[in-house]
Amino acid sequence: MLIRIVDLEAIASGRVDTQFRRWRRPTVKAGGTLLTAVGTLAIDAVEPISDDIDDKDARRAGFSDARDLMATLAKRGEGQLYRIRLHHLGADPRIALRASLDDLSEVQAKLARMDGEAPWTRAVLASIAENPGLSAQQLADRFGMEKQVFKTRVRRLKTLGLTESLETGYRISPRGKAILER
Template identity: 50%
Template sequence: MIFDRATLDGIVSGRVDRAYRRWTHPQVKAGSQQRTAVGVIEFGAVEQVDADAISDADARAAGQRDAVTLRKKLARRVEGEVWRVAVRYAGADPRVALRQDADLSADDRADLDRRLARMDAAADEPWTRPALEVIRDQPAVVSTELAASLDMERFVFKRRVRRLKELGLTESLEVGYRISPRGAAYLDGSQG
């Protein structure tokens, strides 16, 4: 599910505890989680509801001004039914703590070596170390330029960097990326 920043902030503060969407079938399951810009959001009950029965209080609990505004947003999509999804803040994104962990044990390093080698093996040519190095050497540079410097399509580069981010090696900025403390420790301790 996509949430705007105001709604995410409302979920973190507890002011927003539900979302309404028009779907042909539910797109999330109760108990599942999603990482967002503010941390992890957990989904609770997913229930089909009558849009006309949504009150102003319900709309405010979903981060909307009133029921009329919410219904207008839901009407933008004509197919499907209206679903109410309970939402709550489940905590910080675990990747934040991971990327700060620069104290790599031998096991941590071996695990990263294995995972990066597997990523390289699945590609036409090794890309993980060059991508880490270009991000380290050119922080906050737009992805288009970084991808071009590696002779890579921008979308391929961005998809690959997301995989490095999952390992705690990089972090996204407003523009571009930077190497994380964990990524810097990995590069400093590995052979090029």
């Protein structure tokens, strides 16, 4: 579920606790979480609703009134209308993980499993370390890889706290540097 940064900031501050989406099928579920630019969001409820939204609900989503909300939703595709209740849960746990030098042997074992029969993790980490801020497309081209495949791989490294995303490209974290030095 993509959420605009202005809405993420409003959710983090507590001013907004509702989102509306038109979906053929929901992309989030109650009890789940989302990692976002402002940290982790908890999904409290996801419910299909009719188009009859009141002004109070629209304001909970950061809109001035229901008419403003419906005008925005009209531009966002088709499907069932869903109301999503959510709240800011806390900081992105990967941020603290980036500086942690605990369990590096366990991380190495996970990287070995990720590599399987075609090792890639060390080369990707080294390339990011040598080229901070280089775009995903440029890095992917260096490996002869499609951009989306490359980004998926970097996301897996990010989950382990080894990289972090920049405005453009990535950089290696202290944890990632420690892994490369091992």
